Amino acid sequence: MTQEQTPETRFAQQGDSRGSARVSRETISAIAVAILCMILLISARFVSASLGSWAQVETVLVLSSFLVVLSFGQGLVILSGGLDLSLPATITLGGILATSIVGSGNPEAWWLLPAILMVCAATGIVSAVGIVWLNVPPFIMTMAMSIIITSGLLGYTMGTPRGAAPEAAVALMKERLLGMPAPVIFLIVFVILGWLFQSRSIFGRYLYAVGTNVEASRIAGVPVNLARILPYAVSAACGGFVGIMLVGYSNGATLRMGDSYLLPSIAAVVIGGSSILGGRGTFLGTVGGAILLTTLGTIISALGLEFGLRTIIEGSIVLVALLLLREELFQRLRSMLR
């Protein structure tokens, strides 16, 4: 605690300072997450000497690139007031289409990859149409879509996905560029573009508006339907892209390759300071959340903890983050910073 703030001292401080000292909630959480990340990476050294090295940082960044892309899409959907539970399915869809269409037979045909993303995006649009026009709750609609996709893939592959990774995907995940792993460069570019889209573009602003209040946005002249549909398309495309990345990274697809990414994709967004109810949050916060989760995952693996335990820890972190990120904490932080 800081020194006790009695009402009297607060009243005394009250000059014309109401506007000047406003630190936004999003900025604080982004900073808090970044600091936490650093502490984790540094303290990881005490766990094992191999952790905390530059090579280790590179590994964490490469691993976190999956989650960053994924939680960008999930973040947009959440920002617009929805939720996408079909991400594991779209990851698998992207991965399997990449290996079976591109990977088997014409591995050089990189131009087929955008077409695969389009197919993924189409599934997102179908979900969105159900949500916006048929008023199906987002979690039911996307979960149904998820089951449909997964079942379809099971039939399509007859249970055993074939084919190898497309060359472009392998290149993206395995090459080195400018002395860094290519995924790290990709990550930096993606984060900049994602940030511009969410925080600076007109469409990003519409998402904040729609996530805050659909009716008021409609009256204010925001293209409400577009702003509610597009995030699902983007999210599904992101899922598909992560599928392709995973294929490039591990040289093959499985029918369950996306399963472990659903909770982290939501967790990264929430830890990054976004409101799970929509209308609030920044992409930079989400990126911090994704890196934090990946760091934590790496440390847990290094400690030799089991997968089950890892999931328990992840779930607990989301809960704690939700509890900590409530308004009061930020008010206290704000008055401390003054």
Next chain:
Amino acid sequence: MLNIAEEAASHGGSSMLVSSGLGKAYGATVALENADITLKKGRVHALVGENGAGKSTLVRILTGAVRPDKGAIYLDGQPYVPHSVLDARRLQVATAFQELSLVSNLTVAQNLLMPRLPRGRLGLASTRLSNQAGAAILEKHGLSRVRPDVQISSLPLADRQRIEIVRAIEYAGKVLVLDEPTASLAETDWLFERIRKATAKGVAVLYISHRLAEVREVCSEATVLRNGRSIASVDLANASDNDIFEMMVGRRAHAERDAARVAPKLAEAAPRLVVDGLAGGALRNVSFELRPGEILGVAALEGQGQRDLFRMLAGLDKPAAGSIALDGRTVSLSNPRKALKSGSGIAYLPEERKVEGILAGLTAATNVALPVMPRVSRLTLISSSAEQKLARETGEKVEFNKRYLNFAISDLSGGNQQKVLIARCLATGAKTLLLFDPTRGVDVGTKQSIYAAIRAFAEEGGSVLFYSSELPEIVQLASRCMAFYGGQIFDSFEGAAINEQDIVAAMVGHRGKTEEVA
């Protein structure tokens, strides 16, 4: 007899509730600094002040919704520290909130009786008994026309407010707090009757309202709040309107009504908006024209179709029949975005500021610029300086303090939020404004700023269609006025013919002048 003396002592002005030195801050924002107020048994005490003066905070403290940071309250001589609204109600202090606190998907009876619904034989809540008990309460308060078994959400706003008031009265054994009780009531007779019945039983009433005439009619004394402090408690009989106004805002009021305003030079111009035979919802066959430079007022009691008219023109509802022509061309307004972009543009200021108006988490500047994002952007990237500039310049037209531009709009007072929303309408560049009750629940100072902005807009050739629940506002602002009754235009008034008495008569369906208005 002795009893009479006792009666006089208990009903005739001994203190029921005394509070002193109340203060409350939310983070850095001091909402209430130092408020003293004394409510007497059987008296109606007014609380007046501009928006942001701390009225709502004081109400929330008295009703247990918020705990004060400092100060003390005594109820009937005992320290009074309510932990919640229900706790306060248990101590017989009940409130009718301005932002109604009814549960909209429960029935009228359930809302009146919650949290203690009557139980049937098996100990389960009984619908039948609830409805009976609810009907009895409604009957007692002269609302037998409202059915106890309908959902709150299906009632018009005015009836919802009446239910809110009835519920408060039912639980107010000692203190009744009425926060802007007439905000959506077109007539006050029913309310004042209820208040008189309550005071006759010795209940102390705190009455919060912006409408001074009303306050004078029903209250005997008033406490004036300014900037979170109680400036004075005055005996209303000895204080003029200007005295109170001065205490509220710290300056003298301007002259009330400008000379009858007409804009003759524009009268010959071609009409901008032509509505022909429009119907739908409660609206039945309405036709009128709106010219450039004209401020057209709509006067009506609740539910006479005015809301449907505005929503159709704004592109929110589909007309069942009739046509709308803008700039001489028939238009189909299927959504608000289309209304904004059709011809010279139609912008709409919605009725419920909190629900349909503001976008709570976004800044005031973004709230202004939202409909015209492409105008403050380059290559789809928003330029924050262009956004600020647009919001600042438009904000100046409604005297919006630019210091608040980067505040989340939800942190602003109701009056400032309204200024932002009007600035948004102006920023769209639309030449036709639809303002539904533009000064609802805002303070006197803000009202003047809003009137000035509307007039300036019309003088530059803009057209305004506005509805107001306050007649003086129509008299003061409108160059022409239509009175709606039963979903139709019952009568129209122009220029000097606009006066309150005749409009009131038309609003209740009386063609003749002001003889017998039942």
